[in-house]
Amino acid sequence: MRGLAGKAILVTGSSTGIGFAMAERLVAEGCKVQIHGRDQAEVDAAVAKLGAATIGTIGDLAEPATAHAIVDATVKAFGRIDGLVNNAGIYPRGSIGTTTAAFFDHVFAINTRAPLLCAEAAIAAFRLQKSGGSIVTVGSINAWCGQADLTVYSMSKGALMTMTRNLADALGPERIRANQLNVGWTFTANEDATQQREGRKPGWQNELPAVFAPTGRIMQPEEIAAHTAFWLSDDSAPVSGQIYEAEQFPVIGRSRAQIS
Structure with a gap:
């Protein structure tokens, strides 16, 4: 894709799963990629597989200081940062009847505060550059x-x-773009483990009803990675502030006949 070769990209949560597929695709596009994860062995394995175009760092994004640390590590290693993929996240189960303040704080610390702090650090670097x-x-x-x-x-x-949307509106004049991929059901090792833990049998991903997989199959990490590369690349410029559904069906306004 246009404009990706030579770019330095940080992908959070990229030692396994969808994040690893993103890093792999970006390396194939000629990018230099910062691999991030919480487990040293997983990060080392990802870097070993993807090669010299990558570096690895570990850090717990529940800790506020981690966001700036991993952006700084990217700039130190590659001399600059051109793109950020806020991929890291957790998806623990919890209904309104079981939610506690501590549970809420933990989920928001990783899923919401960390992306904001990573964006803050990346934007500061973009401005310096x-x-x-x-x-x-x-x-x-x-x-x-x-x-x-x-x-x-x-x-x-x-x-x-x-x-x-807020970042895109504020930063457009500085040529800093912000877009979001709302990802649908995608098969990963972690998702497989979750589904089996909740009672599905091995191979469940091959037997999904059409309401969830109208094409007859579940989405794969490399497909999400391709969409990510597009939104990082010049092929999607100057579009910004968009919420993009990476799913097999219309997410909003779907016919009740389709979901009943």
């Missing part, structure tokens, strides 16, 4: 309403939509 830049934040289709057992998670992703 006088370069413009691109921020892609990974949300969820649950941001529009969400499941009954994902109340706080859905709220945390909904807040990101407002953040994305």
